[in-house]
Amino acid sequence: MLESLYLNLGQHDAISDAEKALLSGAMTVERSFATGQDIVSSGSRPTYSTLILDGLAARYKVLEDGGRQFTSLQVPGDFVDLHAFLLKTMDHGIVALSPCHVIFADHSKLRAITEQAPHLTRLLWLDTLVDGAIHREWIVAMGRRSKISHLAHLVCELFVRLQVVKHTTDMSFHLPLSQAELADVLGLSIVHMNRVIGALRQSGVVTWSNYTVTILDWHRLQEVAEFDPTYLSMMREPR
């Protein structure tokens, strides 16, 4: 049930059975969300945090002119709003980009973990720190990378993150994002997004159809993206 969470946290450091039991014990209700539904709405003050068991979700903000910007993509094994445990008030929304199956962890039980399980606390903290590292990489991509490089970087990131939780097959993964939604990831117009995707296809490093991305040449893709996975902290070491 929580296998993807264990894979996600366990990539950074070993987690004990006792810790798995604590995590499992923090979980309460399961729920499903349809594509397009808000999993958490902006301005709310949730009393639980949401773990994705299956599906793809995204954090987003909407501006007055209607423009939307995604600030992160969340895959199975991710807490979409672990930060709300301490931030209290959601300053952004979280939407399901595909049918999402989730499970809730009560903040009271997360708090109990911080009182009694320092190592597990550090791993949960670390999970939010990796979030931050991904945000920084997105800022760099938006500010200083070419658009095709930005897109290539996103493909690299998603492939690696999905691989950790065993949601890739060979060099392919499912990416249920319309081009309009991708445009809200990269901060582009729909039309230009379409052209950038076309350019990446043309370059021959990936195929991309039916919402499935297949990496044909990982090495060249990594070069185009200048992708260095250090920021994902995938090395297992004492934390």
Place this chain on the structure above:
Amino acid sequence: MLESLYLNLGQHDAISDAEKALLSGAMTVERSFATGQDIVSSGSRPTYSTLILDGLAARYKVLEDGGRQFTSLQVPGDFVDLHAFLLKTMDHGIVALSPCHVIFADHSKLRAITEQAPHLTRLLWLDTLVDGAIHREWIVAMGRRSKISHLAHLVCELFVRLQVVKHTTDMSFHLPLSQAELADVLGLSIVHMNRVIGALRQSGVVTWSNYTVTILDWHRLQEVAEFDPTYLSMMREPR
């Protein structure tokens, strides 16, 4: 000595004298850095985290073509690399943008805090979560705001953050950033950065000279920026 840290952490929730003593006890060596010097270098594995006592610093990444992107600005009372306590390896550098006076906190002592002081641990965790919230706001600004709105938002953010640690006077603050450095914050060319600053000046909401920004019309500035300080979690409540 650690007054700005107490102000920074204390804005989110009350901190006890015992907690202040724990923080104080975690500090070791003080040091100064000159403008332009790296406080922490990319790829390093520091065994301590760095707190800014005075000065302005920034996190940054450099791309192969030499392009630089700042991913955050750090003011007095900020830990510039608290995340390295758990991430272990720095995936970016941190540079002093003005003469910086800092103090180091040993990771071993931070670890001891996580073992013995759950509430203080949550406040330190929260500090890194606010970092993440700021990152998200930067992503939105880079992706979907006009450049003048982005700049206005940055001014709002810095003013509020500096106010918390008592580094503003009336509606002014010192911002020791060249236009070239600002361009690396917004992801613009130097020439265009100059024009955007000119446009913000023209609009009459701020004056900006001698590295000092004065807000003439906070209300209109906030409107231009669509600035909503919720993301900074400045409300004091149990965490």
Place this chain on the structure above:
DNA sequence: ATCAAATGTTAATGCCCGTCAACTTCCGAC
């Protein structure tokens, strides 16, 4: 005070990317 270097400012040119528009393809409902 003088000079060199860093920083700020302005103009010219061209490309990247947004907008508008038209059209095609895909997909689910019936």
Place this chain on the structure above:
DNA sequence: GTCGGAAGTTGACGGGCATTAACATTTGAT
């Protein structure tokens, strides 16, 4: 199968922004 709407694709055009270059101004070093 047929229909309607969503998603994808392509072209035309204009504006925002990068690049280059030149010059002005400020700053710091001697």
